[in-house]
Amino acid sequence: MLDDVVLNFLRHLAKGLADQFGPNCEVVIHDLSDNYKENSIVAIENGHVTNRKVGDGPSMAVLDALRSEPDKLQDHTSYLTKTKDGRILKSTTIYIRNENQKVIGIFSINYDITELMMVENAIKPLISVASKEEQVSPIPQNVTDLLNELIEESTRQVGKPVPLMTREDKIKAIKFLNDRGALLITKAGDKISKHFGISKYTLYSYIDSSEE
Template sequence: MNKNIEKFITIADFLSEVLGPNTEIVLHNLTNYEKSIVHIINGHISNRKIGDSITDLVLEFIENESKGNQQYVCNYNSKNINGKLLYSSTYFIRDENNTIVGALCLNSDYEKVEKSLSFLSSLLPNYVEKKSLKTDIKENLTSNLKELTLNKIDTIINQFEVPANRMTTKEKTEVIQTLNSSGIFNTRGAVQKVAQRLNMSEPSIYRYINKIKKNKTT
């Protein structure tokens, strides 16, 4: 295991003692996207285990922010494979060259706590119900990289109210550009899946990607 990641194992164990059973702590080694989880505590929260895959948020961050200096993302919403809302934070582990090599993630399930607080608050005089927190989902905690890839592809394609076989060149370019920004093309088999969904050939997808990357650097 990368030495930069290995030293975070004891930190993860420490955090688990402090935060308790309602918070999942996950350590990712990003040299292998398909089996990135190398250490996990309270895995019942997301139904994941050691050997499961990277998340879409981490994948997108690597694609777009890896050369920057941002060290962490805090207090965003995520959901597990069953759709339960979680509150998450991610710390990105960088090596001596500032390359992201791992991630330490916290995913908290406060459902029972919120229900208890809501009940207790309702007993107070002049109680005014607070507006619920925004539930924009930034991360999906899946255990399988193939599943993550397919979900991301379908989510983006479904944003267009046009069947794939009726999409214009401009619309297909927008789909591929969005997928490229999400980092999905860094996963194995993504080009093939996108080609199937858009009724295009794999060489055509590569041409689109190369054109997008070329325009991005000019």
């Protein structure tokens, strides 16, 4: 668990930010001190923004933190994400480290800008001569959603449906899943094997092949 002093400070900070910016501002604290993946959220303010609560599981930022080397992992500020029901959020992810620079937690802010974007779209024709499409990342409500999204993305990376995939295509897709930390999720191997129509033995042999 995160140190009580640190956790209490982060909880006060989260509440202060949520009070300052109102009900559209969700602030989340993930505890990664014991690599506890399935129920990493230990505090959350305005959880209605993403429909999450204390005890819920990780986002992609959590898996990245668990998979990456600490010195290569950088805070990520002011990027776009989206909820399962399609609302657009402006997000910031800050990694909490111990004295050895190991990531032991995540402090994240997700501000619902959906209505602000509607206003922007209404006035954009008056102030702009070109449009720019932003890329957004989904925020899963649970580990099942997260795994499903990763599996779908792995298929998009290959660019063809599973029945048409060659062995090399499947190795590429599974390498993507392994690199993104999907195999850290409990029983992910069963679901990934079923999706690609292979055995678990074949799945792990493909992982070994992708690392050669």
